[in-house]
Amino acid sequence: MGNTYYDIFEISHTATAEEIKLAYRKMALKFHPDRNQDKEFSDSKMKEINFIYSILSNPEKKKWYDSTISFDGTYEEKQNYSYSYNHIFCDELFVTDSKGRHSKLKVGDTIYYLVEIDKSIITWKYKGKEYFDVVVKNIFDPECKDDFAKAVKFDFNKTPLCTAHWGNSEMIIYKEDFESFWISQESYSILDKRKGLFSAILILCLLVLGGYYFYSKFKPTSEQQEFLKSKSELNAKYLEEEKKYYKDEFFATDAEISYILSEYYTVCTKERTKIKRDTDISNIPDKLGLVIGAVSEGEEVTVLLYCSTLDGYKIKYKNLTGWVGASRLENPVCKDENKENE
Numbered sequence: 001m002g003n004t005y006y007d008i009f010e011i012s013h014t015a016t017a018e019e020i021k022l023a024y025r026k027m028a029l030k031f032h033p034d035r036n037q038d039k040e041f042s043d044s045k046m047k048e049i050n051f052i053y054s055i056l057s058n059p060e061k062k063k064w065y066d067s068t069i070s071f072d073g074t075y076e077e078k079q080n081y082s083y084s085y086n087h088i089f090c091d092e093l094f095v096t097d098s099k100g101r102h103s104k105l106k107v108g109d110t111i112y113y114l115v116e117i118d119k120s121i122i123t124w125k126y127k128g129k130e131y132f133d134v135v136v137k138n139i140f141d142p143e144c145k146d147d148f149a150k151a152v153k154f155d156f157n158k159t160p161l162c163t164a165h166w167g168n169s170e171m172i173i174y175k176e177d178f179e180s181f182w183i184s185q186e187s188y189s190i191l192d193k194r195k196g197l198f199s200a201i202l203i204l205c206l207l208v209l210g211g212y213y214f215y216s217k218f219k220p221t222s223e224q225q226e227f228l229k230s231k232s233e234l235n236a237k238y239l240e241e242e243k244k245y246y247k248d249e250f251f252a253t254d255a256e257i258s259y260i261l262s263e264y265y266t267v268c269t270k271e272r273t274k275i276k277r278d279t280d281i282s283n284i285p286d287k288l289g290l291v292i293g294a295v296s297e298g299e300e301v302t303v304l305l306y307c308s309t310l311d312g313y314k315i316k317y318k319n320l321t322g323w324v325g326a327s328r329l330e331n332p333v334c335k336d337e338n339k340e341n342e
Contacts (some may be wrong), residue, residue, distance in 0.1 A: 005052045005065065013066065017057065024053040049116040051132040064158070064177060090141040095161065096179055098248055108283075108290060109136045111164065111173070112188045113181055132186060134164040134171075135286065165288045244315040250304045251321040256314070259307075266306040268313075268334035275299045276330050282320030285312030293320045306334035 006013045008026055014091040027049045029035070036042035056063045092106040106109075112131035140148060140160045158174040167172070173182065179328060183191070246252040246260055250267060259265040277297045282289035285307040295317045304321065305314035311326045313334065326332050 001196050005056055007327070008048075008052060009056070016204075020053070020056045024049065024057070047115060047132045049114060049128055054113075054115050054120045060179075064174065067246055088141055088144040088147045089138040090140065093139050093142070093161075095175070095184065095188050097184040098179060099187045101187045101190075102186045103182060105136065105162065105184060107137060107139060108135055109185045110134070110188075111136060111178075111185065112183050114183075131183075132190075137165050138163045138169065170288070173240050213247055233255050250314075251316065252305070256305065260305070264307065264309070265314075266308065268303045268306055269301050269337045271333045271335065272300055273303060274330045274334055275301060275324075276328055279328040281315070281317070281323060281324055283321060283324040284316070285310045287325075289323065293317075295320075295324075302331075303329075303332060303334055308327050 004013070006035055008014065009015075009020070010025060011019055011023045015023070028046065029050060031042050031045040033039050033042040033046065055065050064148050084298045092104050092265070094102065096102050097111075110133045115127055115132050116129055119284040138282060139162045142159075145159070149156075152160070152163075152172060158176050160172050161175040161178050163170055164173055177248055181208050187312075242261075243257050246257050246267070250256075252260060256265060275295045275297055279295045280291045281295060283292050284290075295315075299317060301317045303313050304316055307323075310325045311327060313332055314321065314323050317328075
């Protein structure tokens, strides 16, 4: 994945409005859900593409974005440059989002931006609205604003609020833009609950009508009813036991458990290995994750989980658990526990 929106669209930062539109259409055609079997991935990719297009196609937003990136250095160089000025960041800050909601913004929070995305039902095509989400990496400390320019390139007409990232891309989000376009994790939770309540009511009505029809036609016997009830209870109990097992034995978070159940992460048989050289441990198998500790060269660790997509391993070292890259381990091995137990 490219480092900037222009890289992702495979265009120059001097591209015209027409070139940006053509690049958008090319990307949309490539990743449209109707052309891909992996609907979940294509839906996510289309949200990302529409988010980028909503920025680059709007002259004001494009000017804002251009002020947040530098075209004369690599992504890694910019990252290292910023790390020398960690004192300009804080862990949390009270903010106001585009819904006018006051809340506390914290490092690691998810914030959301509303975008339009192409959707279809059979042959009917329409525009749907969904929220594109990014994770807050750093929060600028207002008390250190005089030092901001030493660490990052930004628009001096605005106030940097935080940096956020998804994948390998990173951006500065300004206080003024956050208050105009973004919503906080708290606002999204409230909207999601309302949406969920509306959907639940609609589904409930359909289920009641459909259920009444089928029940009147195919009313099960008392023995069948009892069997279905016991089977449902058994499945729910098994799933809870499985989740508890991953938490207790592999120190998995709720997010990691969902990845395990979807087979994105592999559960390992807890093989032992050693750290090849001093390394940081992150909370996620992504190089932009938050550092939660460190392990010295030669220390022995236990391999818990493996993410093949990012080639990262979750390890346990004493009382510390977290993710490291495969290159940091001596002969890393993850035997799939589920296959070993079959």
